[in-house]
Each structure stands twice: as structure tokens, then as C-alpha cells.
Amino acid sequence: MKILLQFPEGMKEKAREISDKLESEGNTVFISAAQCFGACDLALEEARMLGVDVLRHYGHAEFHKVTGEKFDIEYIPYQSDANLKILSDNLALLKKYKKIGLLTTVQHVHQIPQMREILESAGHEVMVAKGGAHTRHAGQVLGCDSVSATVAQKESDCLAYVGGGIFHPTGVDAKIPLFVFDPYSWKAYQINDLIERLRKKRQGMLLACAQDKTRKFGILVSTKNGQYNLAGALLAKKKLEAKGRKAYILVANFIDTTACANFNFFDAYINTACPRIPEDYERFGKPVLDISELSKLLELL
Numbered sequence: 001m002k003i004l005l006q007f008p009e010g011m012k013e014k015a016r017e018i019s020d021k022l023e024s025e026g027n028t029v030f031i032s033a034a035q036c037f038g039a040c041d042l043a044l045e046e047a048r049m050l051g052v053d054v055l056r057h058y059g060h061a062e063f064h065k066v067t068g069e070k071f072d073i074e075y076i077p078y079q080s081d082a083n084l085k086i087l088s089d090n091l092a093l094l095k096k097y098k099k100i101g102l103l104t105t106v107q108h109v110h111q112i113p114q115m116r117e118i119l120e121s122a123g124h125e126v127m128v129a130k131g132g133a134h135t136r137h138a139g140q141v142l143g144c145d146s147v148s149a150t151v152a153q154k155e156s157d158c159l160a161y162v163g164g165g166i167f168h169p170t171g172v173d174a175k176i177p178l179f180v181f182d183p184y185s186w187k188a189y190q191i192n193d194l195i196e197r198l199r200k201k202r203q204g205m206l207l208a209c210a211q212d213k214t215r216k217f218g219i220l221v222s223t224k225n226g227q228y229n230l231a232g233a234l235l236a237k238k239k240l241e242a243k244g245r246k247a248y249i250l251v252a253n254f255i256d257t258t259a260c261a262n263f264n265f266f267d268a269y270i271n272t273a274c275p276r277i278p279e280d281y282e283r284f285g286k287p288v289l290d291i292s293e294l295s296k297l298l299e300l301l
Helices: 009-024 044-050 106-121 147-155 192-209 230-242 257-261 277-284 291-300
Strands: 002-006 028-031 054-058 072-076 099-104 125-127 158-162 178-182 187-190 216-222 246-252 268-271 288-290
Touching: 002 009, 002 044, 009 028, 009 054, 099 106, 099 147, 106 125, 106 158, 147 158, 192 268, 192 277, 192 288, 192 291, 216 230, 230 246, 230 268, 230 291, 257 277, 268 277, 268 291, 277 288, 288 291
Parallel strands: 002 028, 002 054, 054 072, 099 125, 099 158, 158 178, 216 246, 216 268, 268 288
Antiparallel strands: 178 187
């Protein structure tokens, strides 16, 4: 059997071990060397060109259904046991909150029962909500899907995220206190101030895009299977040009900020791909709005 393996950046070190095992079983194995940003970013083109029987995508749960391919697609989530002492040792952060919305990543969702037990043993009520269309587990958040947090906070006094880094929690539109318990940096802290700073930066970019001097827009379209939104790009172009702006549709698999900057003539960008791309606005050198903010922009123009 011909198998293509795909790993996110944090798991590429496991490629040799898994490849060796599969080859010892008589399979022909290929390893995708491209950057991988999630289950929205399957190595479909590579799999087609190689004529494989199976594409094995590690580290993520299924993002959306992919049909019509001649090969099977297998999602193999990677479970990692976080040291939950980061939660039990820092319960003082949560002492004044009765109801807590619990959040984590797919790597740690199997530990939600243990997290719940820690919090309930300390006298808290725990809310674990189902996420949006792209999540497969209650309590799970993605960088682009924090619906589980949006739902949980309606019935909670605060939110508690257990996992590494700030990428996932800063994607939450937190209306109540949000605390991060990071078992990798061994830090526990409230993150609302950072979320608010990012919100203000997005508001600043919105206002910059609405200025009269902002005339030429580059509309970013990614061909990644879970990010492709040509219909949204065409609609954005039509609506911007109806407001007297000029818009050009830029298409790539990977949206490279340097390559975009080399066009030189854009005043701003509208992103239709991963909604976290606008956070790299400093690397673009120009304001970047997500397609979800287009209606607000059109109201200001």
C-alpha cells in the first residue's frame, strides 16, 4: 500500500518512527514536507500526484468532509497527557467564580473528565459545551472555531483553558474572564487584556481600510481544502468595487506575506482564508481584514 504521511509542525519529529514501522510492514511511505497548519490543510495535491492509497493526517480531528478523492483520508489525533497539576496548583485564580466553562485542544480532550473532577472537587460547577461545525469534541477549541467558548460563557462566570500557548485562547471572543493554564510553560494567568489589545488592533485596521486614501484591495484566496472561499472573494470584489474601490483577487496555496508585499500597489487586504491571517498584518505591511469584517467595512465606506 502507498501511504502519504502528513504531520503538523510540532509532530514532524515523529515522522521517522512512524514511517519506519509502516515500511517494515511492506508499505511504500512518503512524508509531506510542507508546512501544515491544521486539518484544514490536507496534502491533497501531493496525494493525487503520488497516486497513494491513503493520506494519513496526524495530530488533528476531522475538520470537514472531503469527498471525491481516489484515496482514503485517515485522521489520527495525537493524544498528549498534560500535567494537570497546573490546574490544581492554581485554583486560587478561580476561587471567586462558581460556574466555569472548560476549554482545551484536541490533544487534551481525553483529559476533560480529570479536569472536571479537579474543578468540581474544589466546589465549582463545570460547563463543557459543544463546539462549531469544525470541532468534533465538546470543550474543544480551534484557532478558527471557538464556538464551544461562546456557548459555555453564556452559562459560566469565567472560562478556563488548559493547553499550550496563546494561539487558541486569543481566538476566543471572551465576554467574561478567561484564564489560561499552560502545562508547557507552567504558567497560569488571565488573558483578557491581550484579547482586548488584539480587538483594538483589528478595529484600527478596520478604520484604516475605511479611509478614502485606501483605494486598492488585494483579496486573499487560499486553495487549501478547508480554507478555499472563492465565492466570498468574488462577492467582496463586487461589493468593494460598487463602493468605488478597486479589488484584485490573489490566489495561492500558502499565503506568503513577502510575496504579497512585492506587489507593492495594494493599500490593504481582505482575507478569505484562515481567519487568523490578519494577525500577521505587520508582516504584510498593510492593514488586513478578515472576510467576516467586510460588512462593517462596507458600512464605513
